[in-house]
Each structure stands twice: as C-alpha cells, then as structure tokens.
Amino acid sequence: MRKSLIVVGLAAVALVTGCSSGSNDMGGMQHNSTAASTPASDQQAADHNDHDVQFAQEMIAHHQQALDMAKMVPGKSTNPKVTDLAKRIEGAQDPEIKTMTAWLSKWGASPAASTMPSMDHGSTGHGSGTGMMTADEMAKLGQATGAEFDRMWVEMMIKHHQGAIEMSKTHIEKGSNAESKKLAQDIITAQQAEITEMQGLLKQG
CATH class of the missing domain: 1.20.1260.10 (Ferritin, core subunit, four-helix bundle)
Structure with a gap:
C-alpha cells in the first residue's frame, strides 16, 4: 500500500512538472509571436x-x-x-x-x-x-x-x-x-x- 502511494505521488509530481514546463514553453511562443509581429521593418514602413x-x-x-x-x-x-x-x-x-x-x-x-x-x-x-x-x-x-x-x-x-x-x-x-x-x-x-x-x-x- 505504501509503495502504491509513493508511485502515485511520483506520477503526480511528474504531471505537474510537465504542465508547468509546457506552460512556460507556450508563454515563450506567445512572446516570440508578439515580437515577430512588430519588427523594425514594420515600424519603418x-x-x-x-x-x-x-x-x-x-x-x-x-x-x-x-x-x-x-x-x-x-x-x-x-x-x-x-x-x-x-x-x-x-x-x-x-x-x-x-x-x-x-x-x-x-x-x-x-x-x-x-x-x-x-x-x-x-x-x-x-x-x-x-x-x-x-x-x-x-x-x-x-x-x-x-x-x-x-x-x-x-x-x-x-x-x-x-x-x-x-x-x-x-x-x-x-x-x-x-x-x-x-x-x-x-x-x-x-x-x-x-x-x-x-x-x-x-x-x-
């Protein structure tokens, strides 16, 4: 029983870590997308x-x-x-x-x-x-x-x-x-x- 709880706990930690990492990746993608939409060339144009x-x-x-x-x-x-x-x-x-x-x-x-x-x-x-x-x-x-x-x-x-x-x-x-x-x-x-x-x-x- 104790071993099962440990396994479940580890899986939960892995799931949270993965979601957090994914969230950070998405945030980075959104940031890059925003930066790409307003390059210096657009401002010059x-x-x-x-x-x-x-x-x-x-x-x-x-x-x-x-x-x-x-x-x-x-x-x-x-x-x-x-x-x-x-x-x-x-x-x-x-x-x-x-x-x-x-x-x-x-x-x-x-x-x-x-x-x-x-x-x-x-x-x-x-x-x-x-x-x-x-x-x-x-x-x-x-x-x-x-x-x-x-x-x-x-x-x-x-x-x-x-x-x-x-x-x-x-x-x-x-x-x-x-x-x-x-x-x-x-x-x-x-x-x-x-x-x-x-x-x-x-x-x-």
Whole structure:
C-alpha cells in the first residue's frame, strides 16, 4: 500500500512538472509571436506609404531632366536672366535629388523610377501632366541657340515646372511621410514663383 502511494505521488509530481514546463514553453511562443509581429521593418514602413516612394522616384527623374536643361544654358543663351535662372534651378533641385535619394535608401527602395508616363506619348507628350520633355524636344532644344534657344528653353521649363507642381499636389493628397509632403509643398511654392518669373521673361521678348 505504501509503495502504491509513493508511485502515485511520483506520477503526480511528474504531471505537474510537465504542465508547468509546457506552460512556460507556450508563454515563450506567445512572446516570440508578439515580437515577430512588430519588427523594425514594420515600424519603418509605417513612416511612409507607396506613394511616398513613387513620388521620390518620379520626382528624381523629373528634377534630373530639369538639371539637363539647365546645363544646356551656358554657351547657348544670350539672356543673362535666363542664365541666372538656370543656375538657381540647378542649385535648388540638385540637393533635392540627394534628399529624395537618401529617403529611398532608408525605405529600402531603388532610386530608379519607371519611365515617366509623358515620355511615351510621342513628340508632344504632355498628356500625363508631368511636363517631361520627350527626346525629340530635348534634341531640338539642344540644336537651338541665342534668342530662339532662350524662348524654347523658357517655354519648356514652364511646362516642366507645371508638371512638377501637379505631381506635388497629388503627393500632398496621397502621401503619408511628413518630410516628403513638406518637400512637395516647397516645390509648389518655389516653382510657381519661377513660372511667374519665366512668364515675365516671355513678355519681355
């Protein structure tokens, strides 16, 4: 009888120990599951959305073309006001490209954007509202000189700026990253002022 009680007691101890161990294991699994559901990457993703990435990628390509246009001015323009404006555009947009490239790197995205929509619409392609010049338009601009170049350059840059403003307005509505949306507003403010300046240059002939 005494031996039976001892056996039963040992079995009970083993059962309690097993349950306790299992409970601890489950607790560990629950803890691990909770930790896995909130990794640093999720917290980082919450800082931006897909439109923030798209805006940065496309605006980098957009700014790059503006820089290409600005670099054409020396040696072609006969208007010192156009030359001064080109320098200011380059001075403003090059740092913005660097800023957006850094954002994309932080977000784990490539700085290379897909082809800008308006670049696929033939020689006049401004249908998408991005204001990007086509290869034909850039070639014609590159062949022009003097007053003809100044007129073409100003007209094209106005369209280019108008496209950037529309892109920025859309981003303010659809983006989520505060820094990115602030840059969009800065682009609207700066480029609208430059459009007004360029419209004045056209009136002056």
